[in-house]
Amino acid sequence: MSSQKESTTRTLVVALLVCLVCSVFVAGAAVALKPTQVDNRLLDKQRSILAIAGLGDPSMSSAQVKEMFNGTISAKLVDLQTGKFSDAKDPVTFDPLKASKDPQTSSALPGSQDIASIKRLEHYSTVYVVEKDGELDTLILPVRGYGLWSTLYGFIAVKGDLNTVVGMGFYQHGETPGLGGEVDNPKWKGQWPGKTLFDDSGKLAVQVVKGGVDPQSPRAEHQVDGLAGATLTSNGVDHLLKFWLGQNGFGPFIANLRAGEA
Structure with a gap:
């Protein structure tokens, strides 16, 4: 074998060994860091x-967030098919998003119902409640739906009257910064x-409107301004709220909870 061939072979072997060692290190790091990544996602x-x-306060440390969350908020499982609380699964460890991808634990949505473009609806979901003196103070519902470029994942919180909004926001999305990304503003x-x-x-009336809300409108108490330059993202937020608060989402659960039958 010529020296040139030996040199080429040696180079390829060395490159292969370097790639192999690097891949082992990368795989090992990924496995080692996975618990930390999961914990960070939960913390977020x-x-x-x-x-x-x-x-709470945005400046709270990780330990303070965990302490306040665990001491203030309770996770509860809801059967979306009956609109009632359920003990079929552990609400703390149950993952509704994972369940929504499994045909055994979710149902395909026909196009006429899938206004939020989520494709499949899980049979169970986890909601979060804050209670004071044994009474419901705040109900926090998970919501998701497609915007312009991505699925937006978030929560809407309502007071114990199950009507007045406490807050709404998203913890994950891929919308365009400065446009649809203004959902974080x-x-x-x-x-x-x-x-x-x-x-x-008693009719669902919440709405994200194009342009600005007319303060003189009798419907102003139900409306929020659309995002400037981001009509499709605004429509996506409007659609996902109508889905999750409507009859195919948490609507029956809210009605049962209001009637004391959840």
């Missing part, structure tokens, strides 16, 4: 829930507290 979600529910999120979900007849 807990921080988001506390903020949307008007609890504190000014826009600040419009939600005090809005009401249902009108006097």
Whole structure:
């Protein structure tokens, strides 16, 4: 074998060994860091829930977030098919998003019902409640739906009257910064507290409107300004709220909870 061939072979072997060693290190790091990544995602979600529910302070440490969340908020499992609480699964460890991808634990949504473009609806979901003196003080519901470029994942919190909004926001999305990404803008999120979900007849009335809300409109108490330059994202937020608060989402659960039958 010529020296040139030997040199080429040696180079390829060395490159292969380097790639192999690097892949082992990368795989090992990924496995070692996975628990930390899972814990950080949970922490971000807990921080988001506390903020949307008007609890805590954004500057809280990780330990403070966990302490406040565990001491203030309770997770409960809801059967979306019956609209009632369930003990079929552990609400703390149950993952509704994972369940929504499994045909055994979810159902496909026909196009006429899938206004939020989520494709499949899990049979169970986890909601979060804050109680004071044994009474419901705040109900926090998970919501999700497609915007322009991505699925938006968030929560809406309502007072114990099951009508008045405490807060609404998203903890994960891939919308365009400066446009659809303005769902993260504190000014826009600040419009939600005090809005009401249902009108006097009990009909779902909450709405994200194109342009600005007319303060003189009798429906202004149900409406929030659309995002400037982000019509499709605004429509997505409007659609996901109508889905999750409607009859195919948490609507029956809210009705049962209001009637004391959940």
